[in-house]
Amino acid sequence: MGLDSDIRKIPEHLLDSDDPLYAFNKVIVDATAPYCVAYKPNLAFYESMGVQGWLALEKTVAYIRQRYPQQFIIADAKRGDIGSTSEMYAHTFFDTMKVDAVTLAPYMGEDSVKPFLRYPDRWVILLALTSNKGADDFQLVEDREGEPLFEKVLRRSQQWASADQMMYVVGATHGRMLEVVRRIVPDHFLLVPGVGAQGGSLEEVCRYGMNSRCGLLVNSSRNILYARGGEDFADAAAEEARMLQLEMKSMLERYLK
Amino acid sequence: MGLDSDIRKIPEHLLDSDDPLYAFNKVIVDATAPYCVAYKPNLAFYESMGVQGWLALEKTVAYIRQRYPQQFIIADAKRGDIGSTSEMYAHTFFDTMKVDAVTLAPYMGEDSVKPFLRYPDRWVILLALTSNKGADDFQLVEDREGEPLFEKVLRRSQQWASADQMMYVVGATHGRMLEVVRRIVPDHFLLVPGVGAQGGSLEEVCRYGMNSRCGLLVNSSRNILYARGGEDFADAAAEEARMLQLEMKSMLERYLK
Numbered sequence: 346m347g348l349d350s351d352i353r354k355i356p357e358h359l360l361d362s363d364d365p366l367y368a369f370n371k372v373i374v375d376a377t378a379p380y381c382v383a384y385k386p387n388l389a390f391y392e393s394m395g396v397q398g399w400l401a402l403e404k405t406v407a408y409i410r411q412r413y414p415q416q417f418i419i420a421d422a423k424r425g426d427i428g429s430t431s432e433m434y435a436h437t438f439f440d441t442m443k444v445d446a447v448t449l450a451p452y453m454g455e456d457s458v459k460p461f462l463r464y465p466d467r468w469v470i471l472l473a474l475t476s477n478k479g480a481d482d483f484q485l486v487e488d489r490e491g492e493p494l495f496e497k498v499l500r501r502s503q504q505w506a507s508a509d510q511m512m513y514v515v516g517a518t519h520g521r522m523l524e525v526v527r528r529i530v531p532d533h534f535l536l537v538p539g540v541g542a543q544g545g546s547l548e549e550v551c552r553y554g555m556n557s558r559c560g561l562l563v564n565s566s567r568n569i570l571y572a573r574g575g576e577d578f579a580d581a582a583a584e585e586a587r588m589l590q591l592e593m594k595s596m597l598e599r600y601l602k
Numbered sequence: 603m604g605l606d607s608d609i610r611k612i613p614e615h616l617l618d619s620d621d622p623l624y625a626f627n628k629v630i631v632d633a634t635a636p637y638c639v640a641y642k643p644n645l646a647f648y649e650s651m652g653v654q655g656w657l658a659l660e661k662t663v664a665y666i667r668q669r670y671p672q673q674f675i676i677a678d679a680k681r682g683d684i685g686s687t688s689e690m691y692a693h694t695f696f697d698t699m700k701v702d703a704v705t706l707a708p709y710m711g712e713d714s715v716k717p718f719l720r721y722p723d724r725w726v727i728l729l730a731l732t733s734n735k736g737a738d739d740f741q742l743v744e745d746r747e748g749e750p751l752f753e754k755v756l757r758r759s760q761q762w763a764s765a766d767q768m769m770y771v772v773g774a775t776h777g778r779m780l781e782v783v784r785r786i787v788p789d790h791f792l793l794v795p796g797v798g799a800q801g802g803s804l805e806e807v808c809r810y811g812m813n814s815r816c817g818l819l820v821n822s823s824r825n826i827l828y829a830r831g832g833e834d835f836a837d838a839a840a841e842e843a844r845m846l847q848l849e850m851k852s853m854l855e856r857y858l859k
Binding site for chain 1: 653682708748
């Protein structure tokens with residue numbers, strides 16, 4: 346469940362509360378917790394509100410931790426910097442904010458990722474093949490041997506950590522290419538955005554991407570968060586989440602290997 | 603001047619103040635402003651302190667804006683996400699925080715960068731060839747025609763914006779490769795980290811990287827910030843900054859084309 350909580354899109358009646366983003370998230374979390382396994386706040390939406398946004402984010406994480414301790418929390422931050430800076434980011438997300446996982450960009454290579462792997466019970470989720478159009482610009486560029494960049498990222502980063510500490514972002518919009526991904530990383534969990542608003546097919550994702558322990562964290566954000574805009578937004582969000590969970594359940598029955 | 607202000611490294615006597623990071627930054631900015639043209643806060647160091655860090659960052663940016671309006675301010679954030687998320691990050695840095703430029707990672711391609719280019723008087727500083735060891739992992743991988751990834755990033759991204767809105771990060775640790783970079787982007791400004799603590803040579807950077815309007819923003823952080831740890835840290839920082847500025851001045855006389 347992606348918490349891309351946008352102050353411009355949340356129901357109007359919440360704007361009067363002290364912390365509208367937190368008020369919105371609490372209701373969304375309560376409504377969707379029965380149907381999901383993880384929450385993924387998108388840092389951009391909180392940072393855009395400065396200090397107030399960070400407060401809302403910290404309170405949201407604490408709320409989920411306290412009320413729904415079985416839920417996994419992913420900071421969707423797409424960070425990546427030199428080692429000494431990555432250490433600070435790792436400290437931010439794992440010590441200060443206490444999330445379970447953080448998304449990282451691979452462009453700066455191994456030493457930009459390593460500091461996050463020093464936390465034994467936390468996860469790095471590395472961008473491999475993203476869901477957006479710009480994924481074509483560099484991720485699909487082939488090297489001399491015909492290996493596209495995203496495959497190189499998958500292969501090389503497996504030397505940095507095992508499937509117990511590393512996952513990959515693979516966009517649902519690439520459908521059948523999940524088959525290629527699975528040949529390289531049969532055991533890793535994949536975080537799959539792009540179902541819903543971005544047009545990816547859940548059926549294709551599961552057909553080509555599921556492994557013996559499912560191995561997929563399929564994300565939905567906007568479709569659920571903004572299912573309806575009025576006072577009953579929670580019911581609509583719960584209903585959307587429930588429907589996606591049901592769909593996922595039927596996919597599990599069909600494709601779990 | 604890189605503001606990688608680390609709560610664990612600032613002089614002890616500042617830890618008693620209400621906002622130690624801001625207190626440190628104010629003194630550093632006053633001490634170094636005569637010798638530099640830009641400030642580059644490194645977001646990781648502020649985020650690691652949560653809400654308190656964001657406050658220190660906002661206050662630092664406001665302080666520089668008010669006291670030293672001629673200084674250029676760069677948010678070293680290395681962001682990069684799908685279009686709708688990048689819009690939020692652009693809003694954060696350009697509307698909320700009001701900095702002049704932000705560093706971005708190119709992995710997610712054109713639509714992850716475009717939203718930042720809608721702000722006409724602001725700058726994108728795209729990672730090309732970074733100063734760290736991990737730069738070799740993917741940035742130097744050659745495509746079928748032998749073009750390394752960082753060159754592809756330089757070439758392709760020139761179609762997204764002109765030299766009036768785009769700069770590139772090229773690490774000082776690559777020395778002579780700045781010659782290659784200059785063949786591809788003769789007119790762009792380059793943000794050059796890696797002189798000092800990371801071991802890059804200023805002389806090489808200038809010999810191979812300088813163009814007719816200088817075209818280089820050479821960054822130094824740790825060497826200046828932590829030049830001395832006691833109560834007189836400001837004098838030591840000023841002296842380090844002054845020496846680097848003098849060195850840069852002599853380089854300008856020697857290499858300005």
